[in-house]
Amino acid sequence: MNSSTKPGRRAFVKWGLASAGVPLVSDALGTLADGKAEPLDNGERGGTTVSVGSGIQMYYKEDWLGAPWLDGEPALLLHGNLETNEIWYGWVPRMAQQFRLFRPDLPGFGRSTAPRDFEWSQANFAKLVVNFLDAIGVASAHIIGAKTGGAIAMQFAATYPQRTRTLVVASGPFSSLDPATDNNSQQVRLGSSASKEEMAYFDKLRDETSPETRQGVAKMMSNFNLESLLPRISAPTLIITSDRSKLQSVETVLRYQPKIPHSRLLVLTSDAYHVAVAKADECVTNVLAFIRETREP
DSSP: OOOOOOTTHHHHHHHTOOOOOOOOOEEEOOOOOSOOOEEOOSSOSSOEEEEEETTEEEEEEEEOOSOTTOOOEEEEEEOOTTOOGGGGTTTHHHHTTTEEEEEEOOTTSTTOOOOTTOOOSHHHHHHHHHHHHHHHTOSOEEEEEETHHHHHHHHHHHHOGGGEEEEEEESOOSBOOOGGGGGOOHHHHHOTTOOHHHHHHHHHHHHHSOHHHHHHHHHHHTSOBOTTTGGGOOSOEEEEEETTOSSSOHHHHHHHGGGSTTEEEEEEOOSOSOHHHHTHHHHHHHHHHHHHHHTOO
């Protein structure tokens, strides 16, 4: 596995020193592929690319802030629509002290490529995630997904249970979304406490997403339902949402979450639906506690 040190880690660590605790509110209790990792030679801060399919290159960052003589358990972080791996900046300082983080740009986003004939489906994304894990030599990982990345994470966990140690879904939809969701303002996504600079940054990520990717993902997310797959998720699962999410209500989440056998629900107090960003520190606090509990007899 390739490990890279990115500038600004000390700033990341300083940013993430504070911790916040929110109670869990509901309980429902490999073989290496041929893909070869190569450093990305374009000045990007320590990123790496791997081949995961014909015409598909996935760019990713790897973070480990633990003792250099240790090798943390792998955790895979999957971003949502209209963004890149950078959205996990608030998770790195504390998570990477205990887990080796892999943060890819999903195919078609950021610096990852998708061919013209790319199959825009959650099943295909899940298969490419398997190829990615094979390429970097990871047999299984803690799978964490936000928004569309959360839906892909659930598809992955249901289809590849042996590759899933635990599953965390932050505001991942369980069923079809209105295509107009793409046009939601950043204040709806990030909440009323988001700064102008933060909203401008996410506007920039949105505008940099290609029309082909936007159309493909919009079609994928407007016609799906994970309900039949949920009982097949065997990994311990934490579902995170917010009490005033405009993506899906708590009542909607409660119709689906109990169908996942070993799941629990965490509801955060927020008017943002992108809780992985808006409530990053509270998410990390609870995810660390959740994974720690799954290790107990």
